[in-house]
Amino acid sequence: MxxxxxxxxxxxxxxxxxxxxxxxxxxxxxxxxKSTKNRFSNGSMVTIKETGETVTILKWQYVKNMKRYSYIVKEHPGTFYFEEELEVN
Known part of the structure; x- marks a missing residue:
């Protein structure tokens, strides 16, 4: 009670x-x-589709107003990428 x-x-x-x-x-x-539905987690090795460069996910966050996940990679900490721009190695 x-x-x-x-x-x-x-x-x-x-x-x-x-x-x-x-x-x-x-x-x-x-x-x-909390359960999450993002494709990549911190430390995951992924490839940037546009350049073919293999990078490591530094951190991720959910962008509520866009309803999708953004990722910052270790190799380019000043740039963020959306899930659609990355692929699993």
Missing amino acids: ERDRFIKFITHETLKWRVNCDIIIKYERECPM
């Missing part, structure tokens, strides 16, 4: 911005992992 009230509290729309993993850890002692 108390847990249900807590869950309703942290998911309430007006308080959603205040909720983060720390609150959940304090209550449940673990932080659930």
